[in-house]
Amino acid sequence: MAVVLWRQCLPRAWLCRRAGQGCGRHYRAALCAELKQPLAIEEVAPRPVRPHEVRVDVHFCGVNFADILVCRGQYQERPHLPFIPGMEFSGTVLETGTDVSTVKKGDRVIGMSGFNSMAEECIIDQKILWQIPDKVSLREAATLPISYGTAILALEHRARTQPGETVLVTAAAGATGLAVIDVATNVLQAKVIAVAGSDEKCKLAMQRGAQSSVNYSQGSLKEAVRKLVGTGGVHVAIDMVGGDVFLEALRSLAWEGRIVVVGFAGGNIASMPTNLLLLKNISAMGLYYGQYRDQNFPVFSKNLSSALQYCQEGRIQPYVGKVFKLEEVNDAFLHVMQRKSMGKVLLSLK
Numbered sequence: 001m002a003v004v005l006w007r008q009c010l011p012r013a014w015l016c017r018r019a020g021q022g023c024g025r026h027y028r029a030a031l032c033a034e035l036k037q038p039l040a041i042e043e044v045a046p047r048p049v050r051p052h053e054v055r056v057d058v059h060f061c062g063v064n065f066a067d068i069l070v071c072r073g074q075y076q077e078r079p080h081l082p083f084i085p086g087m088e089f090s091g092t093v094l095e096t097g098t099d100v101s102t103v104k105k106g107d108r109v110i111g112m113s114g115f116n117s118m119a120e121e122c123i124i125d126q127k128i129l130w131q132i133p134d135k136v137s138l139r140e141a142a143t144l145p146i147s148y149g150t151a152i153l154a155l156e157h158r159a160r161t162q163p164g165e166t167v168l169v170t171a172a173a174g175a176t177g178l179a180v181i182d183v184a185t186n187v188l189q190a191k192v193i194a195v196a197g198s199d200e201k202c203k204l205a206m207q208r209g210a211q212s213s214v215n216y217s218q219g220s221l222k223e224a225v226r227k228l229v230g231t232g233g234v235h236v237a238i239d240m241v242g243g244d245v246f247l248e249a250l251r252s253l254a255w256e257g258r259i260v261v262v263g264f265a266g267g268n269i270a271s272m273p274t275n276l277l278l279l280k281n282i283s284a285m286g287l288y289y290g291q292y293r294d295q296n297f298p299v300f301s302k303n304l305s306s307a308l309q310y311c312q313e314g315r316i317q318p319y320v321g322k323v324f325k326l327e328e329v330n331d332a333f334l335h336v337m338q339r340k341s342m343g344k345v346l347l348s349l350k
């Protein structure tokens, strides 16, 4: 609905710009008008907030791998064109609807908006906003909703990771990968084998807490893991790459190991030899974080609250790799697509 309303606003904003006259307040946003094409920066006329909604002054917005998939038409959810991408943000409350009781003007918040966050302003339902505790900066907070929410969900809720267990994580130097390392080592007291595509990425993963690393561009992942942990294997694997990397991670699991399918950054979806599950009593499970918002809101909300609490307590330390300005959004997308990014990539709206 937000997208539809925004579309209704757009011609007005265009008219204003063409006529070179003001039409009242407006804000800048990244616009996907055509799939697989560069985003444009447009001026958008704001709409009124509904009773349960909050208008937020966006400070930082996460740039996720999934944002790029959405703008290519390759994601599970496909918004109508034109739309504003951006699934998460941090910012301050500008205005609240008449039924809003959870936040007030000036509060610092994070939100998981689904879309619409790559903009100076974002209107969002109060239900999917969380207050940022005092000790957490707006910049740190912007890293939490998707990357840390996914890491906590994967490790705690899905894989039920126990202290002392070994966790293998692929794309380990990415935003979600580093969050998995952080939560596994510093919250759950697990040991992490970081799997990444270059020595530089492996080095960063080790600096951020992994006990060992494997550069999977240099030979068999399964053999490298065997050298590290012996034939026993790893207890948990969190895979974000898919294809052959998923299969090698699956083959690296210990008896009663758990593997969580989080993404397919490599572009291939593997077919699984299910005999491997039987032989070692393995559990293979999927994770689609956004679905928890609709299917199991208490778990969804608990994840976000845990991420904020861990950050407030200093137990996790998010790593921001690079910050781009809104008008550099296409450079930010390229940075991620070309596998140059390490840690979280953010857009700064200030």
Ligand SMILES: NC(=O)c1ccc[n+]([C@@H]2O[C@H](COP(=O)([O-])OP(=O)(O)OC[C@H]3O[C@@H](n4cnc5c(N)ncnc54)[C@H](OP(=O)(O)O)[C@@H]3O)[C@@H](O)[C@H]2O)c1
Pocket (backbone or CB within 6 Å): 063, 064, 065, 066, 146, 147, 150, 171, 172, 173, 174, 175, 176, 177, 195, 196, 197, 198, 201, 240, 241, 261, 262, 263, 264, 265, 266, 267, 287, 288, 289, 290, 336, 337, 338, 339, 340, 341, 343
């Ligand atoms: N299911 C969910 O709810 C959920 C939530 C969050 C993220 N995800 C998924 O998890 C994955 C990682 O997300 P992220 O936001 O953390 O991304 P990211 O920081 O950009 O990490 C992506 C990494 O994937 C690796 N990769 C492997 N093959 C690639 C290829 N052909 N093209 C590009 N990258 C490739 C690269 O690391 P190396 O160079 O080390 O291989 C790259 O840095 C994505 O697939 C994303 O969709 C899913």
